[in-house]
Each structure stands twice: as C-alpha cells, then as structure tokens.
Amino acid sequence: MAQLIAQYPDVSLRTRGDAFHTLARSIVGQQISVKAADSIWNRLVACLGEVSSAAVLATDVDALRACGLTQRKVEYLSDLARHHVEGRLDPTAWLAWDDEAVIKELVSIRGIGRWTAEMFLIFYLARPNVLPLDDIGLIRGIAEHYHNGERKPRAELKQLAQLWQPWCSVATWYLWRSLDPVPVEY
Structure with a gap:
C-alpha cells in the first residue's frame, strides 16, 4: 500500500459535501465502469444544468434516458429525489450514526443497495474504515497488487x-486510483 500512496502524492480522497449529489452519482455508477459512469454523469449534468432533486423531478423520463440512464436508474434517481424533496433524508443525523446504521437507513430507499451506501459512507460522510467488498474495482486492485492478478474469496x-485498518476507505481509494488515472469521486 505504501508504494501505491507514493505513486500518487498530489491527490487524495475528497468529499463533495452534498448528500443528494453523492447518492445520485453513486446510483449512476452502479454496475458500470468508472469511464461509462463519468460519461453518463457528464451528459446528465449537461441535461440538468445542476444535478439536484428538483432538477431530476422536473425533467421528463425520456430526457433522463437520453443521458444514458437505464429505465431502472431513472426510477431510482426519481425516488431518491422524492425522498430528498420530502425531507426523508437526514444526512446531518447520519453524522452521529455508526456505519451499519447509515447503511440500513439508505438501503431502505429504492435503488440503493449496500455498495451505493458504502460509496456514500466514503465520499460524503468521509468514513475512514469502509471496505466495499462488492466493488469490482477494489477486487481487481487487490488481485493485481497483492495476488498476481488472481481474485481471492471475500474471507x-x-x-x-485488516492491515489497512482503520483506513480501509483510503486503501480502497488508492487501489481504485491504481486502476484508473481519473480519481474516483462521487
């Protein structure tokens, strides 16, 4: 890990400070490559101007689909936007909650699973010790840097x-960074 950190001295894990934005970007990035997610996100920004709950709800489904979003992801973003507008998201309260409590709350929202909740923990709440074991980039990074390209079981x-604790989020970010020259941000 020290070698990876030394390779990228001028970059670091950052939070954007906007809960809706972080969750929306995580939904867009579900089960696709970072490059594909960036492309779709950039089209969404061009379409909406600003990615906000109000903008998502004010935009028709076909326009959102034209950005490259699947029908299902449009539904997920719309549901997230409704939760946000109706005040059913409380990121301030989540600051005091433990990671599993935040995950439990977030996965109750349609379209948000454990991976998306973990991205939120890393990129919005800046939790230092999140290990997103369902993330293909993390799995690939570990295989490449620790196991000669061979993927290993979760255990x-x-x-x-355990070697990275209490900084698993940071280790994960550097492993992602080693696979893609564009820093991962949600």
Missing part, C-alpha cells in the same frame, strides 16, 4: 484489509 480480502 481472504477481509483478512488482507
């Missing part, structure tokens, strides 16, 4: 990650 990934 072995968890065991390796």
